[in-house]
Amino acid sequence: MKERDRNEETEKQYKLALEADPNDIDSHFNYGVFLYEMGRMKEAEVQYKLGLKIDPKDVSVHSNYGLLLYEMSRMEEAEKHYKLVLKIDPKNVSIHINYGLLLESLGRMGDAEKHYKLALKIDPKDVATHANYGLLLSKLGRVKEAEIQYKLGLEIDKDEPLIHYNYGRLLSKMNRMEEAEVQYKLALKTDIKIATIYCDYGNFLQRMGREKEAEKQYKLALKIDPNFAAAHNNYGVLLEMMGNQAKAEKQYKLAVEANPNYAAAYYNYGNILNEMGRFDEAEKQYQLSLEKDPNSADAHYNYGLLLHNMNRMEEAEVQYKLSLENDPKSTEAHCNYGLLLHDMNRMEEAEVQYKLALEADPEDTDTHWNYGVLLEELGRKEEAAMQYLLALEASYDDV
Template identity: 25%
Template sequence: MKHLFMSLLLCFSMQAIAQETLTEEEIRYRDSIININESSLATAVSQKNYNEGIAAFNAKNYPLAISKYKAAIEADQNFIAAYFNLALAENEAEKPKDAIQTLSVLLKIDPTYTKAYFQRAIANQKNNNFAAAENDYELALKAEPNNPNVYYNYGTLMFLQKNYDAAIVKFSKTIQLEPKNAFAYNDRGSCKRMKGDYSAAVSDYEMAAKMNENLAFVLNNIGSTKTKMKDYEAALKAFNRAISIDNTFYLSYNNRGVCLMEMGKTVEAIKDFDKCVRTNPSYAPGYSNRAGAQFKMKEYSKALADANLAIQLDKEFADAYVNRGMAKEMLRNMNGACEDWHKATELGSILGKHYQSTNCSN
């Protein structure tokens, strides 16, 4: 055994000497083989994580997708698709700052990967970087001038900035490129509604409903606009259709309640406000509207309780302060009423200012 051990040592020693005496060309060849093997291993690891990231993304497990895409990038710093998909996952996970950074790195590596501009525009929009988002949408359109998705999202950016005319232009271009886009019709209708052009708004909403008859929010928009037009019967029909499509759609219950209030059907309105807040207990306007209805029924304590709930949910909700002030006035708490109307005035309520100036000393 001893001799065998020594022989092995001799073999290893000879092998070491042989390696040390390789020519430069042989060393280069040896190193290239090592690099190829290491590169192949890194590529396999990167691709495995990338594929797992896709699976996680499709399952809407965005945190896992993010971690997998990051692992893919760690193994391959130039894996462009992994950067792009990472940004998609970050956007879906509501991490727009991370998405912006990821896409900026991607574009630095490959400036020709122009579809990254669209995703970065979305991330900037989510992060309220409106100027940067607008610039990225322009770059996206320069690369893809006939992409309806870019125009549509660009339109939503203009809407958020209350530039309704510009938004209408973008949504109209979306419709030109994609004539059956119900969302573009709906959102263009909302622009027109904000401009006070109710008839034109309803026309667009009805086109959206024609394109997709199962969109409850479109029917809700028809109902809300018809209410503004004082066409209450048509409004009720639209709200009823919306609720038949989605009986958990709390906005339609709330808005139908408002319509019923306008029609003088306060008891029925309260029932709708009840359904609204049961469906979404965190919806402050539902409580505030119910407070107004309870006030009309002379249920002042109930009105006060509902207004309190609305304010607990949203401390900047001017209408709730108006309603609470009205309830406090009837409950003989004039100081409290004036405090609430003063707060409503600070929040921009014209009605709060009226009650304050009429009933309260400065």
């Protein structure tokens, strides 16, 4: 029997059970879980609500309804159900974990930590709690404490792939690369094949300059999940670095097809089209990227560069300003905004931007050089000569 036929038969049985006994809470609950797993969230919600009408204190229904609401980004409603469960069953480890994850997503890190600690007090050997608490500590920059949690989790289950994976990511951030790679390999050694781990190991290898090995990992990730948008995007970045623009473009296209809301993929696609001289197409991709993420300093900056090169000065200025609103210390944005103002003959304003660029990075070669050109045009020869000299010194340091 095909999976589709099996699912249809399963649903038919749930419906028959509920026709026979509309007050069977287990049937409502199990049918809700089935619908949730099928991605039919609204229908699953109906079943959970019907279950709670029958028994307003059913822990399993509240737990799963809370998880459903969390997945639907209805955080306040999800929190209400988690609180109800903990009122009935204060030692429910799974709910402490799920509630912790919800609180993290709301930015309430201290409250999230409290629930992870409570979960570990109830069950010090719960691997999932150690894993999630480690992730939280890593986000908070408490890397030594995070490492302790990962080690404790692996003492309990030495083969848990997600702990090896997240421990590897942590070690990579700590610049302990050899140890990080060991953890990535251990994560991939298990029978469970997780596309995210292959993709992130590819990212790690790419940072290490091991391009062919990185490519292999991206391909393995996409073999497991052909619609994995991040793997397509990151593989595109790698191919671009390797000089294969045509293949990179294909990966960016696949990334945005898999996830039409993926701002970074539109941005990267725009960059490669810009490099290929397909400016109108590049502009469209930058616009799509900014539609999805209006606060991306990089996307505003590169769109500004494109408009500047297309001689659309006023529009370019708007993009540079937006970029600097989101990243006020960007040397490149200040420098190129200065260059734009120079081209528009707004010399005093250009000088302000060059000075701001040099505040952010006193050794930026391009800024010193462009500032020198500006000063020379203003007749300030000695100051110009000093900027040229500083540009040359900075360029020697870069060699």
